[in-house]
Amino acid sequence: MALHFEASEFEERKARLLAEMKDARLDAMLLFAQESMYWLTGYDTFGFCFFQCMIVEANGEIALLTRSADLRQARHTSNVETIVIWEDRAGANPARDLKELLSDRDLLGKRIGIEYETHGLTAANGRRVDTALSTFAELEDASAIVPRLRSIKSPAEIACARKAAELADDALDAAIPLIRAGTDESRILAAMQGAILEGGGDYAGNEFIIGSGEDALLCRYKSGRRTLGKNDQLTLEWAGAYRRYHAAMMRTVLTGKPSSRHLELYEAAKAALAACETVMRPGYTFGDVFDAHARAMAEADLTRHRLNACGYSLGAHFTPCWMDMPMFHAGNEEPVEPNMTLFAHMIIADSDSGTAMTLGQTYLTTDGEPECLSRHGLDLIVG
Numbered sequence: 001m002a003l004h005f006e007a008s009e010f011e012e013r014k015a016r017l018l019a020e021m022k023d024a025r026l027d028a029m030l031l032f033a034q035e036s037m038y039w040l041t042g043y044d045t046f047g048f049c050f051f052q053c054m055i056v057e058a059n060g061e062i063a064l065l066t067r068s069a070d071l072r073q074a075r076h077t078s079n080v081e082t083i084v085i086w087e088d089r090a091g092a093n094p095a096r097d098l099k100e101l102l103s104d105r106d107l108l109g110k111r112i113g114i115e116y117e118t119h120g121l122t123a124a125n126g127r128r129v130d131t132a133l134s135t136f137a138e139l140e141d142a143s144a145i146v147p148r149l150r151s152i153k154s155p156a157e158i159a160c161a162r163k164a165a166e167l168a169d170d171a172l173d174a175a176i177p178l179i180r181a182g183t184d185e186s187r188i189l190a191a192m193q194g195a196i197l198e199g200g201g202d203y204a205g206n207e208f209i210i211g212s213g214e215d216a217l218l219c220r221y222k223s224g225r226r227t228l229g230k231n232d233q234l235t236l237e238w239a240g241a242y243r244r245y246h247a248a249m250m251r252t253v254l255t256g257k258p259s260s261r262h263l264e265l266y267e268a269a270k271a272a273l274a275a276c277e278t279v280m281r282p283g284y285t286f287g288d289v290f291d292a293h294a295r296a297m298a299e300a301d302l303t304r305h306r307l308n309a310c311g312y313s314l315g316a317h318f319t320p321c322w323m324d325m326p327m328f329h330a331g332n333e334e335p336v337e338p339n340m341t342l343f344a345h346m347i348i349a350d351s352d353s354g355t356a357m358t359l360g361q362t363y364l365t366t367d368g369e370p371e372c373l374s375r376h377g378l379d380l381i382v383g
Contacts, residue, residue, distance in 0.1 A: 002042075002076055006156070010079060013040055024140070026112065027057070027058050028110060029055075029145070030055060030098075031053065031146065032114070032118050032121035034119075034120050039150050039316060041079050041080050045070050047067060048120040057105065062081075066084075068085050098132065112140065144325075151325070152339050153341055161245050161314070162373060164245050167240030168374065169240070169249075171193070172251070174194070175253075176253075176381060179234060179253050180228065181232065184226070184227050185211075186225045188236075189210050204246060205241070205318055205319055205320070206221070209237035212226050213226060213232060216234060219235075219358075234252065237360070239322050245316050246314045247343075247373055248360065249361050250361075251360075252358045255383045256382075265356075266357050268357075270346075271300070272297055273359055276289050276310065276311075279336075280365060286329070286333075286336065290328040290329050293344075305351075311328040313343075314362060341364055341373070342365060342370070345360030
């Protein structure tokens with residue numbers, strides 16, 4: 001088996017999950033999130049674009065229902081011993097196969113938690129599951145259980161996050177010499193992705209964000225490349241990924257002479273990030289971190305140019321994004337705890353003047369102040 005962690009690590013994770021299930025009075029859980037399956041058993045696939053489900057029983061037994069295309073994937077990358085295949089065919093309804101598997105495992109009439117809030121369970125498949133199981137068992141939305149467990153990292157996971165951060169730094173090192181007038185964005189993107197793959201990393205959970213000129217104000221990837229101009233702005237958001245664990249970074253890099261507005265926004269972004277660091281520690285909440293960001297932006301008269309979230313948890317994640325929960329937004333009462341890996345991004349998009357500025361990096365929380373995982377400083381980069 002191609003497992004990235006020791007057997008004892010997986011046993012500890014399962015013990016934590018079973019304890020949460022006991023507290024929630026669940027006889028079983030149906031895991032549809034690929035992140036949950038990977039965290040619990042090592043199962044590594046993009047096969048979650050089709051129907052698959054991992055059953056975890058209160059006694060610790062685990063079974064996987066998946067397609068034939070993922071049978072060998074599951075055997076090779078996970079510690080799951082019981083793998084059941086549902087057959088691709090006209091009129092197939094794998095939710096009925098799931099019901100039969102649950103019946104075989106004597107779970108009729110039991111209290112079963114389901115992960116609904118995941119890209120691994122489409123609305124159509126969710127409806128099929130509810131139809132198949134609504135009279136079979138007592139169903140409970142248990143979407144938050146595993147993500148909450150995953151947000152606290154073990155020493156082995158922290159080691160993966162540190163490697164991911166090293167790869168993210170390598171990507172920036174590869175990009176900086178290319179960021180100058182006359183360079184096509186494609187070369188920069190290829191160099192960054194290549195540095196991570198050459199360093200033994202993985203594809204990230206979503207595309208790297210790259211955009212110059214007007215596109216520098218965007219915070220999503222879009223197709224189409226551009227050549228940098230003499231006095232230009234380039235926004236980059238990327239993540240090193242190692243064993244599926246992510247460490248993200250964000251920068252707006254300039255060519256030529258910075259405008260006064262760029263310098264003003266850079267100072268505001270740096271001040272806001274520093275404000276976030278003061279509350280990114282135990283005793284505060286994710287909402288407190290956002291509030292610190294919002295206050296700093298308000299003091300710089302930038303409220304209408306900021307976003308309504310300023311970061312999120314990171315970990316092992318699969319497409320379509322690397323964003324994990326909890327998130328830094330208003331009113332989020334989730335506590336900041338030690339051993340979380342958190343990405344804080346300060347994004348300022350001044351559409352009035354067409355000026356962009358971003359600054360972001362990944363932190364490891366501790367008993368005190370957070371530790372930045374990047375070796376790069378926060379100086380404004382001008383090519």
